[in-house]
Amino acid sequence: MATILVIEDDPALQEVLYQLLDSEGYTVLLADSGEAGLVTLTYDHVDLVIVDLRLPGMDGFAICDRIRASDKPSLPIIVLTANQEPQSVIKSLRLRVNNYITKPFLPDDLFKSVRDALAGI
Numbered sequence: 056m057a058t059i060l061v062i063e064d065d066p067a068l069q070e071v072l073y074q075l076l077d078s079e080g081y082t083v084l085l086a087d088s089g090e091a092g093l094v095t096l097t098y099d100h101v102d103l104v105i106v107d108l109r110l111p112g113m114d115g116f117a118i119c120d121r122i123r124a125s126d127k128p129s130l131p132i133i134v135l136t137a138n139q140e141p142q143s144v145i146k147s148l149r150l151r152v153n154n155y156i157t158k159p160f161l162p163d164d165l166f167k168s169v170r171d172a173l174a175g176i
Contacts, residue, residue: 057102057173058082062092062118063135064110068158072105072135075162076169089113093121101130103172108136108143119150131172135160 061072064087076083084099086092089110095101104122108115115134122130134147137158147155153172156164 056080056082058084058100059103059105059169060084060086060092060095060099060101062086062089062104062106062110062115064088064107072165075165079166079169081169089115089118092118096122096125096127096130103131103133103169105133105135105169108134108138108147116146116150119147119152123150131175133165133168133172135165 059076059081061069061076061083063069063072069085069087073083073085084095084101086095090113092104092106106115106118115136119132122128122132132152134152134155135158139157144155153175154168156168
């Protein structure tokens with residue numbers, strides 16, 4: 056099964072995402088900041104990243120940009136954020152994210168997005 060890195064600074068949402076994805080059989084790695092997420096990407100095998108846009112320090116846009124400029128430019132990325140601003144959606148799509156999901160979200164929408172993103176690898 057695939058390994059998913061969740062970059063989310065809210066501990067309660069981290070736990071919810073961990074439980075949801077783990078229940079579907081995925082291996083879940085957690086990072087509470089962009090910097091920690093990039094370290095995880097350096098040292099662990101990751102098949103998919105789920106990232107919030109609003110993070111302390113490095114924001115989700117910067118993380119997406121760094122991933123696209125890395126040696127893993129086709130790594131699937133799902134943005135999961137409360138940010139519903141149209142310019143944020145456009146900026147994310149320009150960074151070639153696989154999907155943009157707004158909070159609050161339905162688990163089935165997340166699962167479909169994950170399956171679709173992983174089907175492309």
